[in-house]
Amino acid sequence: ACGKSEDKKTSGSTSDISLGFAQVGAESGWRTANTNSIKDSASEAGFDLKFSDAQQKQENQIKAIRTFIQQKVDVIAFSPVVESGWDTVLKEAKDAGIPVILTDRAVDSKDESLYVTFIGSDFVEEGKKAGQWLSDQYKDASADVNIVELQGTTGSAPAIDRKAGFEEAIKGNSHLKIIASQTGDFTRAKGKEVMQAFLKANPKIDVLYAHNDDMALGAIQAIEAAGLKPGVDIKIISVDAVHDGMQAASEGKINYIVECNPLLGPQLMDAVRDVLAGKTIEKRIVTKEGTFTSEEAKAALPDRKY
Numbered sequence: 001a002c003g004k005s006e007d008k009k010t011s012g013s014t015s016d017i018s019l020g021f022a023q024v025g026a027e028s029g030w031r032t033a034n035t036n037s038i039k040d041s042a043s044e045a046g047f048d049l050k051f052s053d054a055q056q057k058q059e060n061q062i063k064a065i066r067t068f069i070q071q072k073v074d075v076i077a078f079s080p081v082v083e084s085g086w087d088t089v090l091k092e093a094k095d096a097g098i099p100v101i102l103t104d105r106a107v108d109s110k111d112e113s114l115y116v117t118f119i120g121s122d123f124v125e126e127g128k129k130a131g132q133w134l135s136d137q138y139k140d141a142s143a144d145v146n147i148v149e150l151q152g153t154t155g156s157a158p159a160i161d162r163k164a165g166f167e168e169a170i171k172g173n174s175h176l177k178i179i180a181s182q183t184g185d186f187t188r189a190k191g192k193e194v195m196q197a198f199l200k201a202n203p204k205i206d207v208l209y210a211h212n213d214d215m216a217l218g219a220i221q222a223i224e225a226a227g228l229k230p231g232v233d234i235k236i237i238s239v240d241a242v243h244d245g246m247q248a249a250s251e252g253k254i255n256y257i258v259e260c261n262p263l264l265g266p267q268l269m270d271a272v273r274d275v276l277a278g279k280t281i282e283k284r285i286v287t288k289e290g291t292f293t294s295e296e297a298k299a300a301l302p303d304r305k306y
């Protein structure tokens with residue numbers, strides 16, 4: 001065989017492998033860590049990385065993928081901003097013979113042949129961990145516990161799944177009530193703005209569940225501005241465990257963080273190598289992660305990489 005990928009495999013050199021990566025944006029600390037991980041591991045692998053930032057817009061990602069197809073990159077990887085609406089462009093990549101790897105977020109396409117694998121977290125599991133902790137905290141509650149929820153980007157896999165997992169885990173405790181739920185688009189600015197509105201509209205908020213640290217950090221500013229103590233007057237749970245979130249947790253402002261690992265670069269580069277070498281790859285590669293209470297965050301903070 002003297003195909004393109006065969007040459008690469010046998011030559012031992014990777015410098016002629018090109019990887020097009022369509023990133024979501026730069027909306028959060030998680031995303032920054034994820035982007036750095038991808039750039040660093042691509043350069044370590046010696047791949048020619050073509051990186052595009054979609055500024056949280058699906059249309060920009062679709063454009064970027066079409067450009068990668070025109071450029072005839074060897075592999076396309078991307079983190080789909082939302083779950084739906086990918087079939088057409090994924091079909092175009094398939095017809096061009098370019099393998100696609102999903103990282104971080106999933107698509108809802110029925111046709112699994114449109115992508116090689118999906119590398120990323122189990123977001124339903126993350127939501128469940130958050131809800132389970134809360135259920136345990138309030139297992140002896142005799143009055144209603146009012147929860148407000150800051151959702152991630154509407155239509156994104158982590159927003160859909162973290163909501164579903166959380167609801168599933170709290171449904172056994174009838175005192176746990178979600179009284180308001182809105183998107184904060186995974187950003188600090190939006191998290192602050194929506195929390196302000198929640199505080200205005202609801203005289204009694206006991207718990208905030210934020211789908212990521214950045215929204216929780218924005219909400220903390222709103223809570224403090226309202227003269228309340230985050231972590232005490234309002235208990236806070238979030239997801240990610242990025243540096244600033246862990247810092248707030250170590251100060252007792254966030255009570256519980258469910259970890260979501262952004263360092264997907266090394267696994268992605270392995271998958272790129274494997275697919276070009278013609279190896280079979282598992283359809284689903286799940287990232288391993290844990291959880292942190294305030295005390296655990298304090299202990300873990302000095303050794304965190306991001």
Ligand code: GYE
Pocket residue numbers: 027028029030031104105158186211212213214239240260
């Ligand atoms: O939790 C959030 C980011 O898709 C897992 O996107 C990712 C999420 C992450 O904006 O902070």
